[in-house]
Amino acid sequence: MDADVVVVGAGPTGLMLAIELRLAGVRPLVLERHPHRRDTPKAGGLGGQILELLRYRGLLERFQVACPGPVPAPRFPFGGVHLDFTHLADPPMHALPLPQQLLERLLDERAAELGVEIRRGNEVTGVSQDDAAVTVDVRGPDGPYRVSARHLVGCDGARSRVRDRAGIPFPGVTYPEVNRLAQVTLPDTVTVLDNGDLDVPGFGTVHAGFTRTDRGLFGLGSSPGARSVSLYTIEDESVEYDDDVPMTLNELQDSVHRVLGAHLPLAGSTRLSRFTFKARQAERYRAGRIMVAGDAAHLFPATGVALNAGLLDAVNLAWKLAADVHGWAPPGLLDTYHAERHLAGARTMLHTRAQVALRRGHDAAAEALREVFSELLLDEQPLRRMGALVAGTDIRYPMPGSGLHPLAGTFAPDLTLHTDRGVTGVAELLHPARPVLLDLAGRPDLRETAREWERRVDVHTAKTDDRPADVLLIRPDAHIAWAAAVDEPAETAAPALREALSGWFGTP
Ligand SMILES: Cc1cc2nc3c(=O)[nH]c(=O)nc-3n(C[C@H](O)[C@H](O)[C@H](O)COP(=O)(O)OP(=O)(O)OC[C@H]3O[C@@H](n4cnc5c(N)ncnc54)[C@H](O)[C@@H]3O)c2cc1C
The missing domain is CATH 3.30.70.2450 (Alpha-Beta Plaits)
Known part of the structure; x- marks a missing residue:
């Protein structure tokens, strides 16, 4: 094999995916048709959940050096009206005014630091797959050639050739x-x-x-x-x-x-x-060894949300692909990429389609709709709810099992942690992009259960004020895979933890 994973496209999604794959210890090869980084202006900034995730990787601080922020977004356009957060002390939406060209440069630099191979001026012309590998036809500066890899991800934008070649329908409308x-x-x-x-x-x-x-x-x-x-x-x-x-x-x-x-x-x-x-979403995000992410997977009919969705796709997918490459992925792990990110995409589609309806009409009825909507947004609760919807922070991934803790499937909060070595936070524990078992209640019984997975899962013990759970099992994408309720007895917690560890991180 020439690479573990071929990433088609060095836009923001492809670069983020390659970075996360390297962090997870696999060899990505990025193929990009343009010979140079592009200079067409696109997004003017980043907003939503991805900013938290970047902070959890230690990248946000670097991005802030290049441009000030992140700032609580004071106002965010929503289909001809505005979500006005100026009077909220803790707005649900944050934004970083980082132009896309600069974002791509910073991601490119990070990828280079991690040793990612990016071949620019190399266009993917064909893709095929069998049970063992993906074969990629490439047109390079010195002529056509072929590479093979375990998996391929199409981060090749709206007109994705990968999506077409993989036979993934892209239904929807163009406005x-x-x-x-x-x-x-x-x-x-x-x-x-x-x-x-x-x-x-x-x-x-x-x-x-x-x-x-x-x-x-x-x-x-x-x-x-x-x-x-x-x-x-x-x-x-x-x-x-x-x-x-x-x-x-x-x-x-x-x-x-x-x-x-x-x-x-x-x-x-x-x-x-x-x-x-355009309002289009790939029917499937996975077809065998081929996956799609970013604009190749979804196009939303409103501004300000596409990068958030695409970069979060990349983070969700990378560790799952790595688990497969390393040979410990439990059955069905790769399918959770579609299950989780298609759901998140559908949610973004829901509110961006609603924005089309709000924005397009110009008769008295449409004006009245905007007025009623704006009036509702004067109240804090609906405003917060809309903010979370737009930021993508209200997503709770479906988790297997029953009687789950309310935190299971949600994005891990950045709790302040008191440890033997001082004060830290959940964000810092996730810098290496590895799974984390966080013991907040001194539970040697549950740490002992996790010992068999110690090569895959980092175990930390800490104290936090008002602990929301005794133990949190956090995936590399910062979502909580499982949690033990406060004072949950070992008889129920230990077997449930064992099931969650094998379900997400394979047989020990
Ligand atoms: C004017 C404008 C303003 C925008 N404003 C915002 C905004 O404010 N907020 C926001 O979130 N989003 C915004 N967007 C959307 C945002 O730019 C896209 O969502 C983002 O670029 C998608 O990133 P991506 O990596 O998925 O795809 P792309 O950025 O499209 O990257 C795909 C890459 O794949 C390469 N490629 C394609 N085919 C092949 C092939 N066969 N072989 C090799 N390489 C290939 C392309 O050259 C390209 O580099 C805006 C877009 C535009 C046009």
Whole structure:
């Protein structure tokens, strides 16, 4: 085999997956068709649960050096209205204003530190599999060649060839709405009024803010007298755009012309981006030895959530693939990737589809819907609930077994831990991305049960205020696999722990 796992695509999902695979001790090979890191502007930042996860890996601190944050997100757009968290002391949603190009550079650097092999300028042209391996056809700078691996993951974006070759259907809809966003310089021939409004011959005065015409929406962000302004257009079009094909100044100028029905000359730009909305989700995230993750697995019809979902896919999948490569994966472990992440994707799809309904209508009924929705969001409980939904923190993965502790399946809280060696937190215990058994109540009986798994599961003893459980069994992706209730007797806890350890981490 040329690699344990071939990762197709060095976008954020592929890079994150490769990092996590290396941490789990396997050899990924990343194949990326572009010869260089891309410079098309895409996401302006990261938000939601992934920020916690990055902190649990010690990566968030590094990202914060590159850009300040994370910040409790004060407001988050939600389908034409806003989730306004400004009056909450502990908002349910955090965001880091890290542009995607910078995110990719930082992930790339981390992958290089860990010794990940990334072959840029190498396009995957074909994929096949049998019971033992995956065979990959690649077009490289020196011609075509083949590689084989135990598994392959398509992190190859919206138009995933891997998904197609694996025969995974990608049902859903493409919305006609095309959004174009730019920071542009206006030439001297355009009259900028003292208050920042524009005088556009053939249209008249365009005010700062949004102007709706019968052909679409035009947005202007300006400050008095400044010739550098931000422009935004939204139109319905029948053309399907590829997000990787950059927008040009001419394309924006034509769009402005169609929306305003008048020509607005533009001299230059510092940022140009276009995005469209699709609601599609792969029917299966796994087909034998081939898996899909990130945009290859899901496309959501609203902004601000795709990276969160894609990077969390990668973290969920990596340790399971590693378990298979190392030969200790219990039966069905790889299938839990689909079960858990498809569920999380469906939840994101639910609220982003709701955002389409909220945002698209412009008649009195649609305005009334937005008003009622905004009114509900003035109350703390629904606001928190929506925040958790958007952040993806309300996910509880389905766990096998009955009579489970309420924490089973949830993201492990970052408890403050008092140990013999000082104060630490759950986040630090998860830096190595290994399973953790955390004894919070001095339970030698349960630590003894876990001893047989000591090469796979790190055991820690600590004290915490108001312990939520006696023992937590935490997976590398920070989700709680099992928990012993406070003062749970050994007769029930020990066999249940043994079952959970074998169910997640194989026969000892
Ligand atoms: C303008 C814009 C704004 C956005 N804003 C946000 C935002 O604010 N928040 C947010 O969360 N998301 C945002 N997104 C979405 C976000 O950019 C994507 O979700 C993200 O890029 C998906 O990452 P990925 O790694 O799954 O796929 P991609 O980033 O698409 O990466 C796929 C990689 O695979 C490579 N590849 C494809 N086919 C092959 C092949 N056959 N062989 C080898 N390599 C291949 C591609 O070259 C590419 O590098 C935005 C997108 C756009 C376009």
